[in-house]
Amino acid sequence: MTGTIMGAADISRALTRIAHEIVERNDGALDVVLLGIPSRGLPLAHRLAQRIAEIEPGFDADVATGALDITMYRDDLFKNPTRAIGTTTVPAAGIDDAVVVLVDDVFHTGRTIRAALDAIRDLGRPRAVQLATLVDRGHRELPIRADFVGKNIPTARSERVDVHVEELDGEDAVILRKGE
Amino acid sequence: MSRPIVIENASLYGDTTASILVEDGVITAVGEVAAPEGAVVVDATGLIALPGLVDLHTHLREPGREDAETIETGSRAASRGGWTAVFAMANTNPVADTAGVVEQVWSRGREIGLVDVFPVGAVTVGLKGEHLSEMGAMAHSKANVRLFSDDGVCVYDPVIMRRALEYVKTFDGAIVQHAQDLRLTEGSQMHEGEVSAELGLAGWPAVAEESIVARDALLAEHVGSRVHVQHLSTAGSVEIIRWAKARGISVTAEATPHHLLLTDESARTYDPLFKVNPPLRTQSDVDALRAAVADGTIDIIATDHAPHAAEDKDCEWAAASFGMLGLETALGVIQKALVDTGALTWRDVARLMSENPARIGKVDDQHGRPLAEGEPANITLVDPAAAWTVDGAQLASRASNTPYGGMELPGRAVATLLRGEPTYLSPRFEGAFA
Amino acid sequence: MRHLLSTKDLSRDDAILILDTAAQMAATQEREVRKLPTLRGKTVVNLFFEDSTRTRISFEAAAKRLSADVINFSAKGSSVSKGESLKDTALTLQAMGADAVVVRHWASGAAYQLAHGGWLHGSVLNAGDGTHQHPTQSLLDAFTMRRHLVSDPTGADLAGLTVAIVGDVLHSRVARSNVHLLHTLGAKVVLVAPATLVPVGIEPWPCDVVHTLDQALEAYEIDALMMLRVQRERMTGGGSAFFPSPAEYTRLFGLDGDRLRRLPDHAIVMHPGPMNRGLEISAEAADSPRSVIVEQVANGVAVRMAALYLLLAGEEGAQ
16 A cells, blocks of 8 residues: 555644553653754754643643754665765763653664664663654664654565655654655 | 888879889889889878978987887887977986087987987086086087987076077077976976866966066077977967067977867876976967968977887876877878868978078988988878877887877878988888888 | 875865864764774875974874774984985885875975876875975964864854964975965964065965064954964074064064953964963963864864874775
8 A cells, every 4th residue: 555644633643642552651841851863853853842841831841852863873874875964962960860762754764763762872871762653654674662652654675755844844644655 | 231112192282193212222213113023012092191200399308217118119109100200308317418418319310210310419517507517528429419409498598598598509500498486386397277267277477488488589689599499389479489589589489289289178187198387377378379371480390209109197286297198199180170170281390390490400411301302211101181199008018108198180291301211101001111 | 185295276065064073073083092093904104205203203193093903113314315206106105005194295296296297106295395385384373263263163164263373484395384274264464574585476375464463463454373383494594584683574574462461352363383481482372271182182183183084985986
């Protein structure tokens, strides 16, 4: 099945559910820091943070959200054209003893998350690291699993999953495409 | 006695088609020729016949740098390039500043026999610019030296230059000057201009050449002597020579094929193959030199054939030696730059590359003679349609420092006769002489 | 990018990418753990034919912070006495498996020859060749200017800024690199030098030339003033000296407190180092709050990290 798998309403509902799950899992959200992985994990992290703030009044969405660029930690740097390095920003208080929730759009091989874990290690020592993803499409190559999943979408390896977000693409959608 | 040779249907000086009969080293008939019994008959249809070329400016490197060139390899390169005589510069080791050295070079040239090697004597002892060398002894030696030059270095001291100009009058010699103000060119690497400014290579100003050309023209006038200026490279030098000749000063001038084709833009590659003394200049200098060659202001084209061992070129620009090969590529380069562009006829080429240099070098009793009955059979056959791609490794020189590697040249010499003996035959003729 | 040889080869987009990458690299250098795993397994050779401890340690720090293996290769040999040839050195480095060669050489063009000689497969990064180019120096200068003088630096060029470069332009690879780079980034460049130290053939350079510092201070609203080092050998040599005396140079071209105060309030003072205090720059100017000379050094590491990253991180042959 190809085409649009999730529309704007589906995505919104999934993020709301994940926000609740994060709060529930962590007995609140006071120590939670959301780090979005650019590009599309970053707007998703901001949206999750806003939803958490609605649930937990003491949670400051702006302060607790950051960006984690993993380019310099990738294991395929020498197999692809040179990538521009994105911005990494972490809360001023740092991430030591925080619960870091990594936010990405599509969870696939696990290599991005492996790189993110290495990047976090250079930034501090969180109490725990959890993973939230809008889509889990399977085909893991490393022993990594997601804590919070918007939707599991079974895919063939050759297929592509494109996540569109309003902030960057002008619409919210998850689209499954046939491989080339 | 070698067999008679009939060169059939050659284009003499690119003008008239005729056949040439050569017997016992002499041209015995020109025109309609009946081949004598046992003659070698060469079909020269489409080929230009020129008097054997005379290079007034060659570095054969022997003695001293036999790793770069020897009299033998240089002679072979010369014969392949269409030359029947070369003037070997004195900057060998030991320097050719005594009768002993010039006689050695001269007789080694004779032994090899591929080209007449005329040694040029040094003006000053060791090329040091301090004391006149024994020019009289060299003039009266077997080598019969008439041209004197410290080439590679300028005779910089004006008093030494004056004395030298005066002294050579004794035996009707001439001073051949490498015009380079030494102070203005300390550390200089390339033409001083926009390209040197950008590349950060120390500049070699045009005035460093022009000021010496002007000085020496005036000195020659003052003492009533003869000066030949080597490798003119700038438009300003051309103007000065033009002025001096108009004034009646006994000055002659040469240009090299590379200064007539290449510019300082080549230095952008930082490839030391383009490093030469004087440096490659700008396009407007090239244009001025071409015009001067065409209108007679410049008397001769000479190669400044300067072989260098690989390690002296395969290095940083600033550490590399100056100079480039020229003997085998000169004809092709001149055809490309001047004949095919309409600036020169083949008749002009004969004047610039054979007759005038022979006259300046005082060997015009043997070389640069007309292609006519009774003249020595020094003949170069040029195929103006034999396009070839230059490859330094394929050249006969021991060194391979040509700046033309990979360049296609439109034509080349295909046969060279020295006193009737073939010193070079391209493969198409080898059969005929078998 | 395969090599970094001359700022003349850089487009505006290339230059901004390097500066933006350097900004990200600089951010990592404020962390507790400053080492990144990015170039693990890559070998960077610092090939220095000319002594320059400052430049070498800057490149060494940059490579090490990206986890590259660093080999320092100090090749002796001057313009007077040739040592091992450039070619043999290159073949040696090739045999060692150098992924990038950072080369400092006394001869103009040596980096170009190393990159184009066919002896090496790795990237060549020019760390100063003779009097030709020193691209990372000018990139760190541009980076420093952008940080101080452009309000929203990321992705930005230097349009609207006026930069004066004062001193020995003729022999300066820093000046040559900066003229092209700053022009590409939209800045106006003014060269200030005695006519003896301005190259013949400078006309096509995209810059103005004036002949005293006072004249420059009067005629231009200078945002960044860069003082070049005066090499001792330019003042000596009797008749070959390029100016009559150090005192006269200081009088006409030196930056002292008075001249410093004539600069606009926001203007910064730069120097590629090492400084001749009291000659081209007074202690007051060098140590003033407008001086960003020490910061230039720190930015040098970030810019060199960016250059190494951009040269080495892509797949081989990818653009």
